[in-house]
Amino acid sequence: MKTIVVIGGGVTGLSAMYELQKRKQYRDLRLILVEASRQLGGKIRTVRQHGFIIEAGADSIVSRKIETMPIIEELGLEQEIVYNATGRSFIYTDGELKPIPEDSVFGIPASIESLAKSTLISAEGKVAALKDFYTKNETFTKNDSIGSFLGYFLGTELVEKQIAPVLSGVYSGNLSDLTIASTLPFLIDYKEQYGSIIKGLEANKQKFKGGERKFLSFQNGLDSLINAFEAKLGGTEILTNTKVEKIKKEGSRYHVILNNQEIIEADYMIMSIPHTAAEMLIDDPDIKHEFSRLTNSSLISVYVGFDVPDQLLPADGTGFITANTDELSCNACTWTSRKWKHTSTSGNLLIRLFYKSSHPSFASLKDMDQEELLKVALEDIHKSLGIRAKPIATEVTKWTGQMPNYLITHPKSVRSLETRMAATYPGILLAGCSYYGVGIPDCIENGIETARKIIQML
Numbered sequence: 001m002k003t004i005v006v007i008g009g010g011v012t013g014l015s016a017m018y019e020l021q022k023r024k025q026y027r028d029l030r031l032i033l034v035e036a037s038r039q040l041g042g043k044i045r046t047v048r049q050h051g052f053i054i055e056a057g058a059d060s061i062v063s064r065k066i067e068t069m070p071i072i073e074e075l076g077l078e079q080e081i082v083y084n085a086t087g088r089s090f091i092y093t094d095g096e097l098k099p100i101p102e103d104s105v106f107g108i109p110a111s112i113e114s115l116a117k118s119t120l121i122s123a124e125g126k127v128a129a130l131k132d133f134y135t136k137n138e139t140f141t142k143n144d145s146i147g148s149f150l151g152y153f154l155g156t157e158l159v160e161k162q163i164a165p166v167l168s169g170v171y172s173g174n175l176s177d178l179t180i181a182s183t184l185p186f187l188i189d190y191k192e193q194y195g196s197i198i199k200g201l202e203a204n205k206q207k208f209k210g211g212e213r214k215f216l217s218f219q220n221g222l223d224s225l226i227n228a229f230e231a232k233l234g235g236t237e238i239l240t241n242t243k244v245e246k247i248k249k250e251g252s253r254y255h256v257i258l259n260n261q262e263i264i265e266a267d268y269m270i271m272s273i274p275h276t277a278a279e280m281l282i283d284d285p286d287i288k289h290e291f292s293r294l295t296n297s298s299l300i301s302v303y304v305g306f307d308v309p310d311q312l313l314p315a316d317g318t319g320f321i322t323a324n325t326d327e328l329s330c331n332a333c334t335w336t337s338r339k340w341k342h343t344s345t346s347g348n349l350l351i352r353l354f355y356k357s358s359h360p361s362f363a364s365l366k367d368m369d370q371e372e373l374l375k376v377a378l379e380d381i382h383k384s385l386g387i388r389a390k391p392i393a394t395e396v397t398k399w400t401g402q403m404p405n406y407l408i409t410h411p412k413s414v415r416s417l418e419t420r421m422a423a424t425y426p427g428i429l430l431a432g433c434s435y436y437g438v439g440i441p442d443c444i445e446n447g448i449e450t451a452r453k454i455i456q457m458l
């Protein structure tokens with residue numbers, strides 16, 4: 001009998017174990033899933049308060065990615081799917097909410113009309129962006145900075161005031177540190193094919209029009225996905241509230257030492273935990289050095305629910321991003337009850353604010369307790385939306401050092417780490433968002449692929 005241990009019960013670890021479980025009937029396998037927390041799910045955590053469904057971690061799944069995968073049908077979740085409501089997104093700047101042009105992709109104009117009608121950019125900034133139409137790309141490759149690429153062809157003002165707030169919010173990093181390849185690799189193809197980024201987006205805009213089906217969740221919350229995975233793991237030993245303290249190589253096998261002093265002898269392992277946690281399990285200076293090349297940022301999520309209708313919000317809006325970091329302490333604000341009808345059974349207002357370590361105010365926020373953070377959130381809500389109501393539900397979650405940054409050096413660092421692990425610890429594979437992608441579909445796909453690699457080794 002071969003023993004396979006999956007460390008980490010987030011969606012990556014669960015999808016990996018689900019794939020291994022499907023093969024168990026053909027092989028003599030002992031499958032063990034070890035999770036340090038009391039519940040499975042990792043960054044998927046659903047909380048229910050006063051008629052609100054609150055997603056303390058990830059809040060949705062990109063539809064176009066998950067709908068090409070069979071996993072939803074396999075888990076029996078087709079009837080529970082709900083899609084986001086459409087609405088305008090805003091950027092909060094100069095003391096007011098200004099709409100992001102509808103005909104844009106990540107804030108990048110997808111037509112000359114979109115550029116012309118933008119209220120976020122000055123006339124001078126619009127003229128500077130016209131450089132895109134008559135300047136060829138002779139130097140940039142997909143390994144270059146997305147910020148430098150966009151700034152060169154579209155101008156500094158358009159990037160700083162309209163594009164960067166959106167794109168930095170999605171990819172959690174400064175645009176100068178992110179590569180074209182890790183963000184929007186198709187832009188450089190459009191530049192080559194159409195001679196213009198804007199023209200390329202205009203010609204392909206149907207690809208980016210997700211409408212009401214751009215994101216999906218489940219009627220009873222995203223943890224429906226976690227519960228469905230768990231229900232499929234009948235032949236797996238699941239150890240929750242159990243932490244792996246150390247991994248030691250013993251001949252051709254590995255000793256997995258748990259915090260209760262129990263030792264599991266494993267033939268293969270998948271470490272689907274943050275790289276900072278994985279690094280602590282292996283006593284190897286060279287591998288620790290490789291791990292140290294990877295970087296994380298932090299995020300604080302604050303939900304506030306009110307006993308007032310969400311019609312108080314601007315018409316047809318679903319949230320805003322901040323541009324001027326001096327005006328508000330938050331980076332972004334989602335009007336959750338407007339965007340996701342199922343999250344508020346009464347139609348009352350539910351708001352989520354995001355505070356990221358990239359914001360200058362984060363240095364003072366990170367050490368605040370929940371009551372202090374709630375006061376900051378309520379002040380941001382008052383400044384941006386004019387709402388002074390007393391909250392009836394709140395949920396504050398700190399994701400400290402758990403948001404991966406895919407810097408320009410990230411792909412090279414991951415390849416180097418993989419090579420070192422394969423040479424020193426064959427049979428132990430890395431998986432998860434620290435290395436291969438943050439979206440839920442990316443994590444599921446990575447979990448399945450990693451499990452298949454183990455199966456090939458068998």
